[in-house]
Amino acid sequence: MPLFPNERNVRTTPEGLLWEPSERWVRGRKGDITVVDSRHPLLVWEPDLPVPCYAFPREEVRTDLLRPAENPQTGRHTGSQIFYDLEAGGGLVENAAWTFPAADLADHIAFAWFLRWGSGLDHWYEEEEEIFIHPRDPHKRVDAMPSSRHVQIEIGGTFVADTHRPVLLFETGLPTRYYVPREDVRLDLFEATDHSTGCPYKGTAQYWNWSGEGDVPHNILWSYAEPLPAVAPVKGLLAFYNEAVDIALDGERLPRPVTPFTASLKP
Template sequence: MSTFRTAQAVRTTPEGLLWEPSERWVRGRKGGVTVVDSRHPVLVWEPELPVPQYAFPREEVREDLLRPAKSPPTGRHTGSRIFYDLEVGGELLENAAWTYPATDLAGHIAFEWFRRSGHGLDHWYEEEEEIFVHPRDPHKRVDALPSSRHVQVEIDGTVVADSRRPVLLFETGLPVRYYLPREDVRLDLFEATEHSTGCPYKGTAQYWSWRSGGDVPPNIVWSYPQPLPAVAAVAGLLAFFNEAVDITVDGARLERPVTPFTATLGPRSST
Protein backbone atom coordinates (compact mmCIF):
# COMPACT_ATOMS: atom_id res chain seq x y z
CA MET A 1 0.00 0.00 0.00
CA SER A 2 1.43 3.37 -1.03
CA THR A 3 1.25 6.45 1.16
CA PHE A 4 0.80 10.05 0.05
CA ARG A 5 4.11 11.87 0.00
CA THR A 6 4.44 14.25 2.94
CA ALA A 7 6.54 16.51 0.69
CA GLN A 8 3.24 17.85 -0.60
CA ALA A 9 2.41 19.45 2.77
CA VAL A 10 2.37 23.24 2.93
CA ARG A 11 5.49 24.63 4.57
CA THR A 12 6.16 27.94 6.31
CA THR A 13 9.28 30.09 6.10
CA PRO A 14 10.56 32.50 8.79
CA GLU A 15 9.63 35.34 6.42
CA GLY A 16 5.95 34.38 6.59
CA LEU A 17 5.74 32.68 3.20
CA LEU A 18 3.76 29.50 2.66
CA TRP A 19 4.88 27.15 -0.09
CA GLU A 20 4.45 23.66 -1.46
CA PRO A 21 5.72 21.79 -4.53
CA SER A 22 3.41 21.18 -7.47
CA GLU A 23 3.47 18.27 -9.91
CA ARG A 24 1.98 20.29 -12.78
CA TRP A 25 3.95 21.03 -15.94
CA VAL A 26 3.94 24.83 -16.19
CA ARG A 27 5.07 27.04 -19.05
CA GLY A 28 5.18 30.81 -19.31
CA ARG A 29 5.59 32.75 -22.54
CA LYS A 30 6.16 36.29 -23.64
CA GLY A 31 4.76 36.55 -27.15
CA GLY A 32 6.10 33.49 -28.93
CA VAL A 33 9.09 32.99 -26.63
CA THR A 34 8.94 30.36 -23.90
CA VAL A 35 10.62 31.90 -20.86
CA VAL A 36 9.62 29.23 -18.32
CA ASP A 37 9.30 25.50 -18.96
CA SER A 38 9.05 23.79 -15.59
CA ARG A 39 8.11 20.33 -14.37
CA HIS A 40 9.07 21.22 -10.79
CA PRO A 41 7.20 24.45 -9.97
CA VAL A 42 6.57 25.61 -6.43
CA LEU A 43 3.41 27.39 -5.27
CA VAL A 44 4.10 30.36 -2.99
CA TRP A 45 1.60 32.28 -0.86
CA GLU A 46 2.73 35.74 0.27
CA PRO A 47 1.09 36.97 3.50
CA GLU A 48 -0.32 40.10 1.86
CA LEU A 49 -1.74 38.34 -1.22
CA PRO A 50 -4.87 36.15 -1.18
CA VAL A 51 -3.78 34.05 -4.18
CA PRO A 52 -0.71 31.91 -4.84
CA GLN A 53 2.12 32.52 -7.27
CA TYR A 54 4.55 30.15 -8.95
CA ALA A 55 8.31 30.07 -8.44
CA PHE A 56 10.55 27.94 -10.67
CA PRO A 57 13.98 26.31 -10.40
CA ARG A 58 16.56 28.46 -12.17
CA GLU A 59 17.50 25.62 -14.50
CA GLU A 60 13.93 25.63 -15.86
CA VAL A 61 14.01 29.37 -16.64
CA ARG A 62 15.57 31.22 -19.59
CA GLU A 63 18.07 33.08 -17.40
CA ASP A 64 19.79 34.36 -20.53
CA LEU A 65 16.79 36.69 -20.98
CA LEU A 66 17.10 38.16 -17.48
CA ARG A 67 19.02 41.31 -16.59
CA PRO A 68 19.71 42.75 -13.12
CA ALA A 69 16.90 45.24 -12.52
CA LYS A 70 17.87 48.85 -13.21
CA SER A 71 15.29 50.22 -10.75
CA PRO A 72 14.29 47.47 -8.33
CA PRO A 73 11.17 48.24 -6.27
CA THR A 74 10.94 48.16 -2.50
CA GLY A 75 8.27 46.64 -0.32
CA ARG A 76 7.11 44.12 -2.90
CA HIS A 77 6.93 40.33 -2.69
CA THR A 78 7.66 39.83 0.99
CA GLY A 79 11.12 41.26 1.34
CA SER A 80 12.48 40.22 -2.03
CA ARG A 81 15.73 42.01 -2.70
CA ILE A 82 16.77 40.67 -6.09
CA PHE A 83 14.68 41.71 -9.09
CA TYR A 84 15.28 41.16 -12.78
CA ASP A 85 14.28 42.94 -15.95
CA LEU A 86 13.24 40.65 -18.79
CA GLU A 87 14.40 41.33 -22.36
CA VAL A 88 12.48 39.53 -25.10
CA GLY A 89 12.53 40.44 -28.79
CA GLY A 90 14.06 43.84 -28.10
CA GLU A 91 11.41 44.70 -25.47
CA LEU A 92 12.54 45.30 -21.88
CA LEU A 93 10.06 44.45 -19.12
CA GLU A 94 11.20 46.07 -15.90
CA ASN A 95 11.03 44.08 -12.66
CA ALA A 96 9.32 41.18 -14.39
CA ALA A 97 10.99 38.55 -12.20
CA TRP A 98 12.30 38.22 -8.66
CA THR A 99 13.67 35.82 -6.06
CA TYR A 100 12.34 35.27 -2.55
CA PRO A 101 14.67 35.77 0.42
CA ALA A 102 13.58 32.49 2.05
CA THR A 103 16.29 29.84 2.30
CA ASP A 104 13.72 27.19 1.36
CA LEU A 105 13.17 28.94 -1.97
CA ALA A 106 16.78 29.63 -2.83
CA GLY A 107 17.43 28.85 -6.46
CA HIS A 108 13.87 29.71 -7.54
CA ILE A 109 12.62 32.61 -9.66
CA ALA A 110 9.06 34.01 -9.81
CA PHE A 111 7.49 36.07 -12.60
CA GLU A 112 4.80 38.71 -13.01
CA TRP A 113 1.66 37.69 -14.91
CA PHE A 114 0.42 40.25 -17.42
CA ARG A 115 -3.27 39.58 -16.77
CA ARG A 116 -2.73 40.28 -13.06
CA SER A 117 -0.17 43.09 -12.83
CA GLY A 118 -0.28 44.63 -16.31
CA HIS A 119 3.23 43.53 -17.17
CA GLY A 120 5.19 40.30 -17.32
CA LEU A 121 4.60 37.05 -19.18
CA ASP A 122 1.35 37.13 -21.13
CA HIS A 123 0.56 33.42 -21.60
CA TRP A 124 0.68 30.67 -18.99
CA TYR A 125 -0.13 26.98 -19.30
CA GLU A 126 -0.68 24.13 -16.85
CA GLU A 127 -0.16 20.99 -18.93
CA GLU A 128 -1.97 21.95 -22.20
CA GLU A 129 -4.58 24.27 -20.67
CA GLU A 130 -4.02 28.02 -20.67
CA ILE A 131 -4.55 29.65 -17.28
CA PHE A 132 -5.10 33.29 -16.46
CA VAL A 133 -4.36 35.94 -13.81
CA HIS A 134 -2.70 33.65 -11.24
CA PRO A 135 -2.18 29.94 -10.54
CA ARG A 136 -5.12 27.94 -9.27
CA ASP A 137 -5.06 27.33 -5.53
CA PRO A 138 -5.14 23.55 -4.90
CA HIS A 139 -6.83 24.23 -1.54
CA LYS A 140 -9.73 26.09 -3.13
CA ARG A 141 -12.86 24.55 -4.68
CA VAL A 142 -15.21 25.94 -7.32
CA ASP A 143 -18.41 23.94 -7.94
CA ALA A 144 -21.25 24.86 -10.31
CA LEU A 145 -24.48 23.03 -9.39
CA PRO A 146 -27.82 23.25 -11.24
CA SER A 147 -30.67 23.99 -8.83
CA SER A 148 -34.44 24.50 -8.64
CA ARG A 149 -34.27 27.26 -6.03
CA HIS A 150 -36.41 30.33 -6.64
CA VAL A 151 -34.08 33.29 -7.12
CA GLN A 152 -35.18 36.92 -7.52
CA VAL A 153 -32.90 39.91 -8.02
CA GLU A 154 -33.89 43.52 -7.37
CA ILE A 155 -32.12 46.78 -8.13
CA ASP A 156 -33.54 49.96 -6.59
CA GLY A 157 -36.81 48.12 -5.94
CA THR A 158 -37.16 46.82 -9.52
CA VAL A 159 -37.23 43.06 -10.04
CA VAL A 160 -34.64 42.49 -12.74
CA ALA A 161 -34.47 38.69 -12.62
CA ASP A 162 -36.78 35.88 -11.55
CA SER A 163 -35.73 32.27 -12.04
CA ARG A 164 -36.45 28.77 -10.79
CA ARG A 165 -33.59 27.20 -12.75
CA PRO A 166 -30.40 28.84 -11.48
CA VAL A 167 -26.93 27.36 -11.38
CA LEU A 168 -25.34 27.97 -7.99
CA LEU A 169 -21.60 28.54 -8.02
CA PHE A 170 -19.84 27.71 -4.75
CA GLU A 171 -16.31 29.14 -4.53
CA THR A 172 -14.16 28.87 -1.42
CA GLY A 173 -13.98 32.21 0.41
CA LEU A 174 -16.75 33.92 -1.60
CA PRO A 175 -20.55 34.07 -1.29
CA VAL A 176 -22.67 31.80 -3.45
CA ARG A 177 -23.15 33.30 -6.91
CA TYR A 178 -26.47 32.74 -8.64
CA TYR A 179 -26.16 32.25 -12.41
CA LEU A 180 -29.48 32.70 -14.20
CA PRO A 181 -30.73 31.95 -17.74
CA ARG A 182 -30.91 35.05 -19.92
CA GLU A 183 -34.62 34.45 -20.52
CA ASP A 184 -35.15 34.97 -16.78
CA VAL A 185 -33.30 38.31 -16.65
CA ARG A 186 -34.55 41.74 -17.79
CA LEU A 187 -31.46 42.27 -19.88
CA ASP A 188 -33.22 45.17 -21.64
CA LEU A 189 -32.63 47.15 -18.44
CA PHE A 190 -28.87 46.83 -18.89
CA GLU A 191 -26.29 47.77 -21.51
CA ALA A 192 -23.23 45.79 -22.53
CA THR A 193 -19.86 47.32 -21.65
CA GLU A 194 -16.32 46.76 -22.89
CA HIS A 195 -15.20 45.62 -19.45
CA SER A 196 -13.68 42.15 -19.26
CA THR A 197 -11.99 40.11 -16.54
CA GLY A 198 -10.16 36.81 -16.40
CA CYS A 199 -10.46 34.13 -13.72
CA PRO A 200 -8.18 31.08 -13.44
CA TYR A 201 -11.15 28.98 -12.31
CA LYS A 202 -13.89 30.16 -14.65
CA GLY A 203 -12.43 31.86 -17.76
CA THR A 204 -13.07 35.28 -19.33
CA ALA A 205 -16.18 37.27 -18.38
CA GLN A 206 -18.15 39.96 -20.19
CA TYR A 207 -20.22 42.61 -18.38
CA TRP A 208 -23.37 44.76 -18.42
CA SER A 209 -24.23 47.96 -16.56
CA TRP A 210 -27.57 49.21 -15.19
CA ARG A 211 -29.08 51.67 -17.67
CA SER A 212 -30.87 53.82 -15.08
CA GLY A 213 -27.72 55.09 -13.40
CA GLY A 214 -28.02 56.27 -9.82
CA ASP A 215 -25.75 54.76 -7.20
CA VAL A 216 -25.67 51.34 -8.85
CA PRO A 217 -22.05 50.36 -9.62
CA PRO A 218 -21.11 49.82 -13.26
CA ASN A 219 -20.55 46.30 -14.57
CA ILE A 220 -23.00 44.84 -12.06
CA VAL A 221 -23.86 41.82 -14.26
CA TRP A 222 -21.47 39.34 -15.83
CA SER A 223 -21.41 36.16 -17.88
CA TYR A 224 -18.90 33.56 -19.05
CA PRO A 225 -19.76 32.81 -22.69
CA GLN A 226 -17.09 30.10 -22.87
CA PRO A 227 -16.23 29.05 -19.32
CA LEU A 228 -13.55 26.56 -18.43
CA PRO A 229 -14.68 22.91 -18.47
CA ALA A 230 -14.88 22.64 -14.67
CA VAL A 231 -17.74 25.18 -14.57
CA ALA A 232 -19.31 24.50 -17.97
CA ALA A 233 -22.77 24.64 -16.38
CA VAL A 234 -22.62 28.48 -16.16
CA ALA A 235 -22.01 29.00 -19.91
CA GLY A 236 -23.97 32.01 -21.12
CA LEU A 237 -25.79 32.49 -17.81
CA LEU A 238 -25.93 35.84 -16.00
CA ALA A 239 -24.82 36.62 -12.45
CA PHE A 240 -25.09 39.71 -10.23
CA PHE A 241 -22.79 41.04 -7.56
CA ASN A 242 -24.50 40.03 -4.30
CA GLU A 243 -22.60 42.89 -2.68
CA ALA A 244 -24.59 45.55 -4.57
CA VAL A 245 -28.04 44.11 -5.40
CA ASP A 246 -30.87 42.56 -3.40
CA ILE A 247 -31.21 38.81 -3.87
CA THR A 248 -34.07 36.73 -2.52
CA VAL A 249 -33.75 32.94 -2.48
CA ASP A 250 -36.81 30.78 -1.75
CA GLY A 251 -38.53 33.77 -0.19
CA ALA A 252 -35.65 34.78 2.13
CA ARG A 253 -33.84 38.07 1.44
CA LEU A 254 -30.08 37.59 1.59
CA GLU A 255 -27.83 40.02 3.40
CA ARG A 256 -25.39 41.85 1.18
CA PRO A 257 -22.00 40.27 1.93
CA VAL A 258 -18.73 42.13 2.41
CA THR A 259 -16.04 40.61 0.20
CA PRO A 260 -12.77 41.65 -1.48
CA PHE A 261 -14.97 42.95 -4.33
CA THR A 262 -16.92 45.35 -2.09
CA ALA A 263 -14.30 48.09 -2.22
CA THR A 264 -14.18 47.97 -6.03
CA LEU A 265 -17.95 48.30 -6.40
CA GLY A 266 -18.15 52.04 -5.97
CA PRO A 267 -20.95 54.07 -7.58
CA ARG A 268 -20.62 54.83 -11.28
CA SER A 269 -18.70 57.94 -12.24
CA SER A 270 -20.73 61.05 -12.97
CA THR A 271 -18.36 62.05 -15.73
Protein backbone atom coordinates in the same frame (compact mmCIF):
# COMPACT_ATOMS: atom_id res chain seq x y z
CA MET B 1 7.12 13.29 4.56
CA PRO B 2 3.37 13.31 3.81
CA LEU B 3 1.46 10.37 5.23
CA PHE B 4 -0.11 9.73 1.83
CA PRO B 5 1.29 10.31 -1.66
CA ASN B 6 -1.26 13.05 -2.44
CA GLU B 7 -1.30 14.74 0.96
CA ARG B 8 -0.62 18.48 0.83
CA ASN B 9 2.76 19.54 2.15
CA VAL B 10 2.44 23.28 2.82
CA ARG B 11 5.40 24.88 4.54
CA THR B 12 5.89 28.26 6.21
CA THR B 13 8.90 30.59 6.15
CA PRO B 14 9.85 33.07 8.89
CA GLU B 15 8.87 35.86 6.48
CA GLY B 16 5.27 34.63 6.47
CA LEU B 17 5.34 32.98 3.05
CA LEU B 18 3.55 29.68 2.48
CA TRP B 19 4.82 27.31 -0.19
CA GLU B 20 4.43 23.78 -1.43
CA PRO B 21 5.79 21.71 -4.33
CA SER B 22 3.61 21.24 -7.39
CA GLU B 23 3.71 18.17 -9.61
CA ARG B 24 2.52 20.09 -12.67
CA TRP B 25 4.69 20.75 -15.71
CA VAL B 26 4.66 24.54 -16.09
CA ARG B 27 5.93 26.65 -18.97
CA GLY B 28 5.99 30.42 -19.37
CA ARG B 29 6.54 32.29 -22.61
CA LYS B 30 7.18 35.82 -23.73
CA GLY B 31 5.82 35.85 -27.26
CA ASP B 32 7.36 32.81 -28.93
CA ILE B 33 10.26 32.52 -26.49
CA THR B 34 10.02 29.94 -23.71
CA VAL B 35 11.49 31.59 -20.61
CA VAL B 36 10.42 28.96 -18.07
CA ASP B 37 10.16 25.20 -18.59
CA SER B 38 9.76 23.58 -15.18
CA ARG B 39 8.82 20.16 -13.88
CA HIS B 40 9.60 21.18 -10.29
CA PRO B 41 7.67 24.42 -9.65
CA LEU B 42 6.71 25.69 -6.22
CA LEU B 43 3.43 27.40 -5.40
CA VAL B 44 4.01 30.41 -3.15
CA TRP B 45 1.38 32.35 -1.20
CA GLU B 46 2.30 35.83 0.04
CA PRO B 47 0.63 37.06 3.26
CA ASP B 48 -1.29 39.95 1.70
CA LEU B 49 -2.25 38.35 -1.62
CA PRO B 50 -5.25 36.00 -2.02
CA VAL B 51 -3.86 33.92 -4.88
CA PRO B 52 -0.55 32.05 -5.33
CA CYS B 53 2.31 32.59 -7.72
CA TYR B 54 4.86 30.11 -9.05
CA ALA B 55 8.55 30.10 -8.19
CA PHE B 56 10.91 28.03 -10.32
CA PRO B 57 14.35 26.45 -9.82
CA ARG B 58 16.97 28.61 -11.51
CA GLU B 59 18.14 25.72 -13.69
CA GLU B 60 14.64 25.58 -15.24
CA VAL B 61 14.65 29.30 -16.12
CA ARG B 62 16.33 31.08 -19.04
CA THR B 63 18.45 33.15 -16.68
CA ASP B 64 20.52 34.30 -19.67
CA LEU B 65 17.52 36.50 -20.55
CA LEU B 66 17.44 38.17 -17.11
CA ARG B 67 19.30 41.30 -16.01
CA PRO B 68 19.38 42.97 -12.58
CA ALA B 69 16.52 45.48 -12.65
CA GLU B 70 17.51 49.07 -13.40
CA ASN B 71 14.51 50.40 -11.47
CA PRO B 72 13.64 47.70 -8.93
CA GLN B 73 10.20 47.85 -7.40
CA THR B 74 9.60 48.11 -3.69
CA GLY B 75 6.65 47.01 -1.61
CA ARG B 76 4.94 44.78 -4.16
CA HIS B 77 6.18 41.42 -2.86
CA THR B 78 6.97 40.07 0.59
CA GLY B 79 10.53 41.03 1.39
CA SER B 80 11.67 40.49 -2.19
CA GLN B 81 15.39 41.20 -2.43
CA ILE B 82 16.27 41.10 -6.11
CA PHE B 83 14.26 42.09 -9.17
CA TYR B 84 15.14 41.25 -12.76
CA ASP B 85 14.37 42.84 -16.10
CA LEU B 86 13.68 40.45 -18.97
CA GLU B 87 15.23 40.90 -22.42
CA ALA B 88 13.42 38.73 -24.95
CA GLY B 89 12.41 39.10 -28.57
CA GLY B 90 14.11 42.46 -28.88
CA GLY B 91 12.07 43.97 -26.04
CA LEU B 92 12.65 44.77 -22.39
CA VAL B 93 10.18 43.93 -19.61
CA GLU B 94 11.03 45.72 -16.40
CA ASN B 95 10.72 43.87 -13.10
CA ALA B 96 9.48 40.75 -14.84
CA ALA B 97 10.96 38.42 -12.21
CA TRP B 98 12.08 38.45 -8.60
CA THR B 99 13.42 36.33 -5.78
CA PHE B 100 12.14 35.90 -2.23
CA PRO B 101 14.55 36.28 0.71
CA ALA B 102 13.36 33.08 2.39
CA ALA B 103 16.09 30.45 2.69
CA ASP B 104 13.70 27.77 1.42
CA LEU B 105 13.20 29.73 -1.81
CA ALA B 106 16.72 31.08 -2.28
CA ASP B 107 17.37 29.14 -5.49
CA HIS B 108 14.00 29.95 -7.08
CA ILE B 109 12.74 32.76 -9.30
CA ALA B 110 9.15 34.02 -9.53
CA PHE B 111 7.62 35.76 -12.55
CA ALA B 112 4.89 38.30 -13.16
CA TRP B 113 1.91 37.23 -15.28
CA PHE B 114 0.94 39.82 -17.87
CA LEU B 115 -2.84 39.64 -17.47
CA ARG B 116 -2.54 40.05 -13.70
CA TRP B 117 0.25 42.62 -13.27
CA GLY B 118 0.11 44.34 -16.67
CA SER B 119 3.62 43.13 -17.50
CA GLY B 120 5.62 39.93 -17.41
CA LEU B 121 5.29 36.68 -19.33
CA ASP B 122 2.17 36.63 -21.46
CA HIS B 123 1.48 32.90 -21.94
CA TRP B 124 1.47 30.22 -19.25
CA TYR B 125 0.76 26.50 -19.53
CA GLU B 126 0.13 23.78 -16.98
CA GLU B 127 0.69 20.53 -18.89
CA GLU B 128 -0.98 21.36 -22.25
CA GLU B 129 -3.64 23.73 -20.91
CA GLU B 130 -3.11 27.48 -21.11
CA ILE B 131 -3.73 29.17 -17.75
CA PHE B 132 -4.64 32.84 -17.39
CA ILE B 133 -4.26 35.58 -14.74
CA HIS B 134 -2.60 33.47 -12.02
CA PRO B 135 -1.99 29.81 -11.09
CA ARG B 136 -4.97 27.85 -9.84
CA ASP B 137 -4.97 27.27 -6.11
CA PRO B 138 -5.03 23.50 -5.37
CA HIS B 139 -6.82 24.24 -2.08
CA LYS B 140 -9.70 26.02 -3.83
CA ARG B 141 -12.80 24.50 -5.42
CA VAL B 142 -15.23 25.98 -7.92
CA ASP B 143 -18.45 24.02 -8.47
CA ALA B 144 -21.30 25.04 -10.78
CA MET B 145 -24.50 23.21 -9.85
CA PRO B 146 -27.89 23.48 -11.60
CA SER B 147 -30.70 24.03 -9.10
CA SER B 148 -34.47 24.49 -8.84
CA ARG B 149 -34.31 27.00 -5.98
CA HIS B 150 -36.26 30.23 -6.29
CA VAL B 151 -33.93 33.19 -6.82
CA GLN B 152 -35.21 36.77 -6.96
CA ILE B 153 -32.95 39.79 -7.42
CA GLU B 154 -33.79 43.46 -6.85
CA ILE B 155 -31.95 46.69 -7.55
CA GLY B 156 -33.36 49.75 -5.79
CA GLY B 157 -36.72 48.05 -5.27
CA THR B 158 -37.03 46.90 -8.90
CA PHE B 159 -37.12 43.17 -9.60
CA VAL B 160 -34.48 42.48 -12.25
CA ALA B 161 -34.38 38.67 -12.12
CA ASP B 162 -36.77 35.90 -11.05
CA THR B 163 -36.01 32.24 -11.72
CA HIS B 164 -36.59 28.67 -10.55
CA ARG B 165 -33.72 27.34 -12.69
CA PRO B 166 -30.53 29.02 -11.53
CA VAL B 167 -27.04 27.59 -11.54
CA LEU B 168 -25.36 28.07 -8.17
CA LEU B 169 -21.62 28.64 -8.33
CA PHE B 170 -19.78 27.70 -5.13
CA GLU B 171 -16.23 29.08 -4.97
CA THR B 172 -13.99 28.69 -1.94
CA GLY B 173 -13.69 31.95 -0.02
CA LEU B 174 -16.46 33.77 -1.92
CA PRO B 175 -20.24 33.98 -1.51
CA THR B 176 -22.42 31.74 -3.65
CA ARG B 177 -23.07 33.37 -7.02
CA TYR B 178 -26.49 32.89 -8.60
CA TYR B 179 -26.39 32.50 -12.39
CA VAL B 180 -29.75 33.16 -14.03
CA PRO B 181 -30.98 32.28 -17.55
CA ARG B 182 -31.24 35.35 -19.77
CA GLU B 183 -34.97 34.81 -20.27
CA ASP B 184 -35.42 35.32 -16.52
CA VAL B 185 -33.48 38.61 -16.35
CA ARG B 186 -34.77 42.08 -17.24
CA LEU B 187 -31.82 42.64 -19.54
CA ASP B 188 -33.64 45.63 -21.07
CA LEU B 189 -32.76 47.51 -17.86
CA PHE B 190 -29.01 47.13 -18.50
CA GLU B 191 -26.49 48.37 -21.03
CA ALA B 192 -23.54 46.32 -22.30
CA THR B 193 -20.07 47.72 -21.55
CA ASP B 194 -16.65 47.04 -23.04
CA HIS B 195 -15.34 45.86 -19.65
CA SER B 196 -14.07 42.30 -19.36
CA THR B 197 -12.21 40.23 -16.78
CA GLY B 198 -10.39 36.92 -16.84
CA CYS B 199 -10.47 34.12 -14.30
CA PRO B 200 -8.30 30.98 -14.34
CA TYR B 201 -11.26 28.95 -13.04
CA LYS B 202 -14.11 30.32 -15.17
CA GLY B 203 -12.79 32.10 -18.26
CA THR B 204 -13.47 35.59 -19.68
CA ALA B 205 -16.54 37.55 -18.56
CA GLN B 206 -18.45 40.34 -20.30
CA TYR B 207 -20.36 42.98 -18.32
CA TRP B 208 -23.45 45.23 -18.21
CA ASN B 209 -24.26 48.46 -16.36
CA TRP B 210 -27.54 49.22 -14.63
CA SER B 211 -29.38 51.86 -16.68
CA GLY B 212 -31.87 52.88 -13.99
CA GLU B 213 -31.59 55.35 -11.15
CA GLY B 214 -29.67 55.01 -7.92
CA ASP B 215 -26.05 54.61 -6.84
CA VAL B 216 -25.41 51.23 -8.41
CA PRO B 217 -21.83 50.09 -9.11
CA HIS B 218 -20.67 49.88 -12.70
CA ASN B 219 -20.47 46.44 -14.32
CA ILE B 220 -22.91 44.99 -11.81
CA LEU B 221 -23.96 42.17 -14.14
CA TRP B 222 -21.77 39.67 -15.97
CA SER B 223 -21.79 36.52 -18.08
CA TYR B 224 -19.37 33.91 -19.43
CA ALA B 225 -20.13 33.30 -23.09
CA GLU B 226 -17.52 30.53 -23.34
CA PRO B 227 -16.68 29.37 -19.82
CA LEU B 228 -13.97 26.86 -19.06
CA PRO B 229 -15.16 23.22 -19.06
CA ALA B 230 -15.16 22.94 -15.25
CA VAL B 231 -17.99 25.49 -15.00
CA ALA B 232 -19.76 24.74 -18.28
CA PRO B 233 -23.28 24.98 -16.70
CA VAL B 234 -22.96 28.79 -16.36
CA LYS B 235 -22.52 29.30 -20.11
CA GLY B 236 -24.53 32.32 -21.26
CA LEU B 237 -26.20 32.80 -17.87
CA LEU B 238 -26.12 36.09 -15.97
CA ALA B 239 -24.89 36.83 -12.45
CA PHE B 240 -24.96 39.86 -10.16
CA TYR B 241 -22.62 41.03 -7.42
CA ASN B 242 -24.31 39.90 -4.20
CA GLU B 243 -22.38 42.71 -2.53
CA ALA B 244 -24.49 45.39 -4.25
CA VAL B 245 -27.94 43.93 -5.03
CA ASP B 246 -30.73 42.41 -2.94
CA ILE B 247 -31.18 38.66 -3.36
CA ALA B 248 -33.98 36.48 -1.99
CA LEU B 249 -33.41 32.72 -1.96
CA ASP B 250 -36.56 30.62 -1.56
CA GLY B 251 -38.27 33.70 -0.15
CA GLU B 252 -35.54 34.51 2.39
CA ARG B 253 -33.68 37.80 1.95
CA LEU B 254 -29.92 37.22 2.02
CA PRO B 255 -27.54 39.67 3.71
CA ARG B 256 -25.12 41.49 1.46
CA PRO B 257 -21.68 39.93 1.97
CA VAL B 258 -18.42 41.81 2.38
CA THR B 259 -15.76 40.37 0.09
CA PRO B 260 -12.46 41.36 -1.55
CA PHE B 261 -14.61 42.88 -4.34
CA THR B 262 -16.62 45.18 -2.05
CA ALA B 263 -14.15 48.08 -2.03
CA SER B 264 -13.93 48.15 -5.84
CA LEU B 265 -17.70 48.20 -6.40
CA LYS B 266 -18.35 51.88 -6.94
CA PRO B 267 -21.02 53.75 -8.93
